[in-house]
Amino acid sequence: MADTRTATTRTATLLIDGKEVSLPILTPTEGPECLDIRRLYAEADVFTYDPGFTSTAACASTITFIDGDKGILLHRGYPIEQLAEKSHYLELCYLLLYGHLPKAAELEKFETLVTRHTMIHEQMHYFFRGFRRDAHPMATMVGVVGAMSAFYHDSLDINDPRQREIAAFRLIAKMPTIAAMAYKYSIGQPFVYPRNDLDYASNFLHMCFAVPAEPYDVDPTLARALDRIFMLHADHEQNASTSTVRLASSSGANPFACIAAGIACLWGPAHGGANQAALEMLREIGTVDRIPDFIARVKDKSSGQRLMGFGHRVYKNYDPRAKVMKQSADEVLDLLGIKNNPTLQVARELERIALEDDYFVSRKLYPNVDFYSGIILEAMGFPTSMFTPIFALARTVGWISQWQEQIADPQLRIGRPRQLYQGEAQRDYVEVEDR
Numbered sequence: 317m318a319d320t321r322t323a324t325t326r327t328a329t330l331l332i333d334g335k336e337v338s339l340p341i342l343t344p345t346e347g348p349e350c351l352d353i354r355r356l357y358a359e360a361d362v363f364t365y366d367p368g369f370t371s372t373a374a375c376a377s378t379i380t381f382i383d384g385d386k387g388i389l390l391h392r393g394y395p396i397e398q399l400a401e402k403s404h405y406l407e408l409c410y411l412l413l414y415g416h417l418p419k420a421a422e423l424e425k426f427e428t429l430v431t432r433h434t435m436i437h438e439q440m441h442y443f444f445r446g447f448r449r450d451a452h453p454m455a456t457m458v459g460v461v462g463a464m465s466a467f468y469h470d471s472l473d474i475n476d477p478r479q480r481e482i483a484a485f486r487l488i489a490k491m492p493t494i495a496a497m498a499y500k501y502s503i504g505q506p507f508v509y510p511r512n513d514l515d516y517a518s519n520f521l522h523m524c525f526a527v528p529a530e531p532y533d534v535d536p537t538l539a540r541a542l543d544r545i546f547m548l549h550a551d552h553e554q555n556a557s558t559s560t561v562r563l564a565s566s567s568g569a570n571p572f573a574c575i576a577a578g579i580a581c582l583w584g585p586a587h588g589g590a591n592q593a594a595l596e597m598l599r600e601i602g603t604v605d606r607i608p609d610f611i612a613r614v615k616d617k618s619s620g621q622r623l624m625g626f627g628h629r630v631y632k633n634y635d636p637r638a639k640v641m642k643q644s645a646d647e648v649l650d651l652l653g654i655k656n657n658p659t660l661q662v663a664r665e666l667e668r669i670a671l672e673d674d675y676f677v678s679r680k681l682y683p684n685v686d687f688y689s690g691i692i693l694e695a696m697g698f699p700t701s702m703f704t705p706i707f708a709l710a711r712t713v714g715w716i717s718q719w720q721e722q723i724a725d726p727q728l729r730i731g732r733p734r735q736l737y738q739g740e741a742q743r744d745y746v747e748v749e750d751r
């Protein structure tokens with residue numbers, strides 16, 4: 317494939333102190349064009365300043381596309397709504413990793429490979445035991461996933477495509493086992509080994525909720541709903557945790573260490589931690605009559621209170637994943653016979669009011685994927701502390717696909733941002749008695 321980063325004919329001209337600098341304009345398949353500033357410092361001796369990357373494309377990618385104004389999310393060109401309705405998580409994993417929808421034989425082989433790698437090294441069980449019982453499962457996951465580097469030496473050579481592929485399979489296959497073990501450990505129950513005869517989501521439910529003392533039958537409808545939650549979280553182009561994985565891997569770090577870095581970044585409440593924070597917020601509001609007071613608090617900037625599960629750096633329209641998630645919440649609660657769930661009532665009313673309120677409308681703040689996911693996960697029996705680990709396990713395929721794409725890129729260079737230095741200018745050291 318031709319390198320579309322250099323095949324450009326249009327340019328923009330920047331005038332700095334009378335000197336003209338020509339910047340190539342790169343054309344994407346979809347979305348805004350990009351000014352190529354790679355030679356700017358060499359030619360004009362200036363940096364660009366963009367903290368938070370609001371106007372900066374940090375890489376070229378072919379995996380996921382988001383149009384935040386129109387509320388569009390495409391994986392390898394396919395709309396998330398179609399994938400959520402017609403596909404399933406492992407097929408989406410294949411699509412993200414390899415770039416095309418698998419033929420039946422390819423899918424079967426991939427599913428077999430993933431389900432055969434679900435167990436973790438037995439010695440890793442002892443690693444879990446080093447954590448306090450009350451450790452947040454995300455703390456355990458950051459540690460255990462990073463520790464995989466110490467257990468799987470045969471997939472650490474990032475320059476070997478086959479080893480990279482094995483690392484990808486291992487991470488996708490073992491992440492549910494690790495997340496379930498982190499949960500079991502936190503509630504003092506024995507670890508439940510994976511069952512390779514179950515599909516990906518059913519196996520995760522089994523590892524979380526089965527106990528040795530009695531049989532556990534996975535409800536296929538719940539498994540399907542969980543599979544959809546996994547799909548909705550699978551990838552989201554260059555978000556904070558994915559960019560963290562890319563930056564970590566740009567130094568040549570091994571895949572397990574890079575994914576551990578992604579998990580650490582995801583944990584924050586402005587990112588993956590928002591699903592836990594959103595449900596805690598809905599519970600704190602408690603009843604519909606308390607919503608106006610809460611909205612007033614959110615609008616009062618001095619309160620520091622945000623409407624969790626609302627707003628997005630890229631979506632300035634309804635997050636398409638939130639639409640599917642809202643529908644799933646209705647289906648799952650219906651299936652479980654949960655009528656008049658107060659949390660769902662608060663969520664629906666909060667959304668209705670927020671979508672009409674000028675504060676939110678003028679700032680284009682809409683529900684994001686995390687607004688309804690917690691309600692579904694809670695109804696399935698997961699405690700809030702497991703919401704972000706579930707996000708992490710589902711996002712692993714996105715991280716690893718983006719990692720693969722970056723390592724295979726011949727233009728890979730270490731990520732090394734520059735800065736606008738505003739500290740002291742050079743000055744001489746002062747002896748302690750003279751200060």
Ligand code: ACO
Binds near residue numbers: 624627629630684
């Ligand atoms: N509640 C109230 N006000 C908000 C919210 C919110 N959730 N989100 C943004 N705003 C306001 C800001 O105060 C700011 O107002 P101002 O212009 O008067 O100063 C304006 O909207 C723009 O907000 P920024 O913080 O500049 O937007 P940014 O793109 O940096 O932040 C973010 C995006 C972090 C997602 C933010 O909307 C937020 O904190 N949301 C709540 C947390 C959340 O749900 N995170 C999940 C994101 S999706 C994901 O990771 C899966």
